[in-house]
Structure formats: structure tokens, C-alpha cells
Amino acid sequence: MSENNSNDNNDLLNALNSIETVKVGDVVKAEVLAIDDDKQAIVGIEGTGIEGVVPQKELSTKPVSDINDVVKVGDTLDLVVISKIGSDKEGGSYLLSVRRLEARKVWDEIQKKYEAGETIEAPVTQVVKGGLVVDAGVRGFVPASMISDHFVEDLNQFKGQTLTFKIIEIEPSENRLILSHRALVEQEKAAKRDEIMSTLKAGETVTGKVARLTSFGAFVDLGGVDGLVHVSEIAYERVEKPSDVLKVGQEVKVKVLSVDPDRNRISLSIKQTLPEPWDGIEEKAPEGSVLEGTVKRLTSFGAFVEVFPGVEGLVHISQIAHEHIATPNDVLSTGETVKVKVLEVHPDAHRLALSIKALKEKPAGSEERHEQPKQQQRAPRKQAAPTQMSTDDDDEGFTLGDLVGDQLKNAQKKADSDNK
The missing domain is CATH 2.40.50.140 (Nucleic acid-binding proteins)
Structure with a gap:
């Protein structure tokens, strides 16, 4: 074999060895070579000589109505290799995705927030049996028991709302993200309760809203903490049932009878804010x-x-x-x-x-x-x-x-x- 032929063979071997292999899960760069039937992008994976396909639905985490709105020939994309779709002498073709790469980044961010004890904000996109679906960059689920600190009969009221959530469970490999809004509601109420309990004094008159009615009285929301108006303190006349004279959501003036921070109890009176019936x-x-x-x-x-x-x-x-x-x-x-x-x-x-x-x-x-x-x-x-x-x-x-x-x-x- 001539010296020239030997050098040519060595150059070919070196070129072949320099071509990177592609494995499922790899993050690669690829150039858009063509748009196929306005349904998928044909890309060439840099440094491999291998082509791949990016379906329209895999081009973004958001719905794509027209593929030409998001990519064009000559664009360079960061992609993740999803799977191999065929085999030939050139190494076959691969299915790639922008959406899943972005989702992977989101999972990494959420994981860091979870480990740091931080919260996330996300809009509610769906109401399903048993809870809410939210868009946190990835799909998140809020069980009905974790939506509020009290039973909510109609969950549709939350659709479209952007809420803050605590991360309860995260498992990227299974696309599982469990969130809780209740935990934050309880934390917020606890903070407000401590603040109100430390400033509220017996004898002062404040305004609140009737939060709940029971057979023994009415619970009045004072802005983050509830106080109890016993049935005997609703009016000077005898009241058989609190619901006979009060309605949930009604604004009332109340006099603070006592504050017990250790037991988280506030006793209130409505009747003591009213004129004394024997006056005049x-x-x-x-x-x-x-x-x-x-x-x-x-x-x-x-x-x-x-x-x-x-x-x-x-x-x-x-x-x-x-x-x-x-x-x-x-x-x-x-x-x-x-x-x-x-x-x-x-x-x-x-x-x-x-x-x-x-x-x-x-x-x-x-x-x-x-x-x-x-x-x-x-x-x-x-x-x-x-x-x-x-x-x-x-x-x-x-x-x-x-x-x-x-x-x-x-x-x-x-x-x-x-x-x-």
C-alpha cells in the first residue's frame, strides 16, 4: 500500500472516530434543515452527521398552531434525544424534543426550590375529579384536601386563578408534582392570628364578619382569626338559633370580652355594642x-x-x-x-x-x-x-x-x- 493511501485511510478513520455517538437522553444542538409538511422539523445533529425529527408538539411547552411561527430553516435548537426511530448505515434517525428539554430545566428549578423550602406560583388550568391541575411549567396536581383549610364544594371558582403553592412531593422521572395551597393558607392565618392576638385587648370594640354559625354561637372573622360570640351575647332578647338573627358574611361590631393566646380563643359580644334596652x-x-x-x-x-x-x-x-x-x-x-x-x-x-x-x-x-x-x-x-x-x-x-x-x-x- 502506498504512503498516500495509508494517509487517506488514517484521515478517514480519524474523521469517523471524531463523530460523536448519540444516545437517548442526550442534550444536543441541531440545525433546522427543513420543515416537513408543516408538521415536523428535520434537523441535523451537530458533530454527528445524523439527522433527527422534531414533531410540532415537541417544539414548545405551549400549544403550537403553526410550526412556522416557532422555527425556520437555519435555526439552531437545543434538544433532548427522546428515542431512536429506525436504523441505517449512517446511524439511523432520532426523535428529539424542545419541550421535554425545557420541562427538564423546569423540573431542575422546582427541585431546587423544593430542597430550599421555597414556594412556587402557578395558574389553575383544569378542575378534575379530586382536585386541580396547574401549569408550573410542568403539570402539577393539587388534591382537593390541599386546596383550602376548609371544605370547598365548588372547585370551579379556582379555574384561571394564579395561586401560590408549597411543594409537597416531586418525582421528575414519573412526571409527578404534588402541590398544596392549604399549607400556605394555614401559615398565613397562623401569622395573622399571632399578630392579632398580641394586639387585641379586652374591652375594645372592633368590626368583623360572620364566618360560621353554630347552635351555640357565631364565629366572627376579625381579619385572620375567628372569635366566638356565644348565643347569649348576640342580643339582649333571647336568641334560640344564631341563624335566626345573623347571616354568614354579615358585617358586625363586636366588643372583645377576653383574649386567651395560650388557647387561641377570643370571646366576643355583639349585644354589648348595642344600646342598653332599659335605657330611657x-x-x-x-x-x-x-x-x-x-x-x-x-x-x-x-x-x-x-x-x-x-x-x-x-x-x-x-x-x-x-x-x-x-x-x-x-x-x-x-x-x-x-x-x-x-x-x-x-x-x-x-x-x-x-x-x-x-x-x-x-x-x-x-x-x-x-x-x-x-x-x-x-x-x-x-x-x-x-x-x-x-x-x-x-x-x-x-x-x-x-x-x-x-x-x-x-x-x-x-x-x-x-x-x-
Whole structure:
């Protein structure tokens, strides 16, 4: 063999050895050689002499409607080798992708954020069974239980929203990215709660919104932390169910009763921000006036009638009817609407003496019943303290004369008759 031929063979071998091999997963540079039927790009992989194909859907992470909008002949692309598609003497052809290379970069970025404990932002693109799909550069999934700190019935409200997420699980090889928005909601609420709990003081009045209603009260959102308004603190009048007088989302003024940071509890009152119902009672219910009220409670000694919200007066059993009745239940029922005449007003003691029979005509031939002296029947609370009785019924501070009524008077009359 001549020296020239030997040199030519060596040059050919060196050229062949210098050609890089291509493996699946490699990142390569390639020049766009042609656009094939407007559906794929034919590229030449630099340094290999091998051609490859890039389908239209693999040219971008975003949908491509026209391949000519994203590439043209002569462009140089960074690509990842997906698979081999055939075999020939030149080494075969390969399927390549821009989209998957970009996705790989995104996975690397997300992995770094996950390891650093950082969050990511992503728009919600789909609502699917069991949660939300988001576009974080790669597909991410948010389980329904990780969307909020409370149950959300309609997930469609989140579609199109860009939310911040905590990375819960990441596995690029399986294209699995699990995210949580709930974790951030809870963190944010915890921070706000700590801030509010440290600044909120008992006795001050603040504004909030009704967040939840229960059988025992209403939870009011004070801007990141909920406080409880017990059912007894909603109004001066008796409230059976909080939902009867309040609605979720309603703005209310509340007075702070107590703050317990250790137990994360705030006690609130709505009624203590309202006017005291007994204020101006002498003008609203002067002696001799006629009012309409509702029978709230029946006791053995009379009926308590609410004439204004939070203002109840006593109709003594002797003031219910002209004829004798054994118990108030004989002629009245709880919830009944009645007209009453105001006999006496005691603003300081929060007491009203009322009468139903004073508004009724005395039946013909009936004997007028004797009433107790005012001073015995309506002694102020402080003077009557030694003789007040405690019963299972709430006597509201009424005197012994209020409780026994005509029975005391009749017993006295009998004693006087026996002495004669």
C-alpha cells in the first residue's frame, strides 16, 4: 500500500472516530434543515452527521398552531434525544424534543426550590375529579384536601386563578408534582392570628364578619382569626338559633370580652355594642301606658312579658284576670301576644309591673279582688333583699309579696277573723 493511501485511510478513520455517538437522553444542538409538511422539523445533529425529527408538539411547552411561527430553516435548537426511530448505515434517525428539554430545566428549578423550602406560583388550568391541575411549567396536581383549610364544594371558582403553592412531593422521572395551597393558607392565618392576638385587648370594640354559625354561637372573622360570640351575647332578647338573627358574611361590631393566646380563643359580644334596652325605659314605658308584648315565661306566680327587645315585665297572677285562676297556664301560653298596662317602672332594678286585667272590663257581678299595698308588693331590690325568695323559676328580684300574692293577703284576713 502506498504512503498516500495509508494517509487517506488514517484521515478517514480519524474523521469517523471524531463523530460523536448519540444516545437517548442526550442534550444536543441541531440545525433546522427543513420543515416537513408543516408538521415536523428535520434537523441535523451537530458533530454527528445524523439527522433527527422534531414533531410540532415537541417544539414548545405551549400549544403550537403553526410550526412556522416557532422555527425556520437555519435555526439552531437545543434538544433532548427522546428515542431512536429506525436504523441505517449512517446511524439511523432520532426523535428529539424542545419541550421535554425545557420541562427538564423546569423540573431542575422546582427541585431546587423544593430542597430550599421555597414556594412556587402557578395558574389553575383544569378542575378534575379530586382536585386541580396547574401549569408550573410542568403539570402539577393539587388534591382537593390541599386546596383550602376548609371544605370547598365548588372547585370551579379556582379555574384561571394564579395561586401560590408549597411543594409537597416531586418525582421528575414519573412526571409527578404534588402541590398544596392549604399549607400556605394555614401559615398565613397562623401569622395573622399571632399578630392579632398580641394586639387585641379586652374591652375594645372592633368590626368583623360572620364566618360560621353554630347552635351555640357565631364565629366572627376579625381579619385572620375567628372569635366566638356565644348565643347569649348576640342580643339582649333571647336568641334560640344564631341563624335566626345573623347571616354568614354579615358585617358586625363586636366588643372583645377576653383574649386567651395560650388557647387561641377570643370571646366576643355583639349585644354589648348595642344600646342598653332599659335605657330611657321611663319614657318608653311610663306608668299608665299600654304596650303590646310577648309572653316569654310562665311561673307559678305570674307571667313574664317582653314589651321591648331585652325588656321583660312581670304580670303578677293577680293581674292576669278579674276571675280567680289557679295558675297562669290556665289562661296564657308562652309565645302569645298580649296587651298590658304599665303599673310601675323601676329603671334601676330593671323591673316593670304590668297588668292584663286592667285592660279588660270587669265581669258583671264579680267581686273586686283586694290588691297588696304598693310598698309591700313592689319594694326596691335592696330593701327587699332579706325577704327575697329563690325558686326554680327565675324571680328576677321580685319580692316575697310578688311571689305569694293574694295568698298572703287571704291568710292575713283569715287570721284577723279568727282573732275576733
